[in-house]
Amino acid sequence: MTLRSLRGRLERTLDAMALPEPLTVERLCASLSTTRQRPLTMLAMPLPSGGPCGLWVATGTADYIVYEATTSPTHRTHIVLHELAHVLLEHSSTKVLTDDATSALMPHLEPATVQRLMARTWFDEDAEREAEVAADILSKRIQRPLRGAGQAPPSEVADVVDRLRRSLERR
């Protein structure tokens, strides 16, 4: 499947999902936690180089998203979105990390309780490509914190400006 058609298919899938509006990472987490009826926890930590930069770890009772703490904010958001995409698309996978590696990464988890684990490494597997393309789509849809929000016009003219914008700009 080409990337373009994969993107089209995933856009339709995500459209059909009734994601929170407006979409933010926090609201997406909260909504997934509600529908899955189990807590979803985000953990930022420096991950060993050469390994995955994001993980979704599912135990019997909870979900954990682990993401690389030492990269740029936009990259961190992307990594989180990739893992959340695995959850959204209900990807399943066998454990790929040894119990030792799991306990090294997440010392407070009992390795035996880990039922599912997805790691963001490279995109050679179908599930990884899907999650990555879904993260691209979600990144376009999430509302980021406004940068340098323009100063608000005086209140008596705010209505006039609003009417001007509603007819001259494209909304």
Add this chain to the structure above:
Amino acid sequence: MIAFFNVAYSLCALAGYATAVYKVRDLRRDPANPALIALTVARLFPALSFTFAIPAVYLAFDRLTGVDNLASLMVYVLMVANSVTAQVLLLLWSRPAATARAAVRWRLTGFGVVMAATVALFLAASHQGEHAIDFDVTFARQWSTAAFLVLYLTAFAVGLALSARMTWRFSRVVTQRWLRRGLVLNAVGAGLGLAYAAGKMVSIVARWLGSDALDLVNILWAPAIACVGAILIAVSSSLPAWAPDVEAAVVRWRRYRRLEPLWRAVRDAKPAVVLDPRTGRLDRWDPRRLDERLYRRVIEIRDGLLAARPGFSEPAAARARARAAAAGLPPEELAAVAEAARIAPALHLAPRWTAEPDGADPSAQAPEPPVADDADAEAEWLCRVAYALDRSPYVG
């Protein structure tokens, strides 16, 4: 001159129709927006007026109706209608629809009276012969035609004077850059419309005084100015809608190109970070996909840098920073130079010493790595690093 006006008036009409069609697309999304309805109609009237003024259409209309110069009546009545809709539009911009209603009704009644008077005055005199471009000066000394012209020019000028004044005032309070530019353009266009009305009036007065010295103002210069004004006004009402997208696309395209050297270096060092190694040529040029491609490029660079991190060199970063600072590079340029030097060894880049003494990217905007999740700032920052990596003599 006939050929000139065939072309010029067609362009004016086309600009108006195109704007009206553009606004109808917005209307489908927001059908109950009174100002948007008024704006669409306000762009349609001048377009219709210019259509009748095209000499070829003018003569064809006269032949069709069998009344010489009846097209002049159409041109002028439609211009009065334009003036009235412009005033209605200003009212609907300034006041909420509910409180604007009485004033709007008053304007429309006024238009009805003026239109009836113009038609009566026009029909009171006969206008023999074909005068597609020199109607005013030919018949200016007939009293009813003179009154017709004065009434028309006054009604037209009132609307444009109000429009120029109000859109200029609006432009002073809005903070959106392209909205402000659109309003200024509207004010300038309306100002040119006023210059047209003044030129017409002066040349008609000259005819009353028995002089044809200003005929060329009436026949050529005033209409040409009106043409430019009409096109400016047409453009002004869609500019705030499309210009920001065009501007953003240009910025994105330039960033995409500026990231190329860094992305190539990352790809060569860590080929696995590329999601789609065989991006099709056609896809590359699809402007609608530009933001997606830029975002992907940023993420791939970040993935690659993360994977290449063990090869980063803090001493190289410190060295480059010290060298650049000693060479007098401004402090805000140092961050990108240091970052480029830090990552260069990991990307197996040989030191590049270029003759160019300046490490600053002239088109750059972000001097520091972004501290919040801001995709634009992130792309801009990586552009700076890419530039320093490629060009700075202090890296390596």
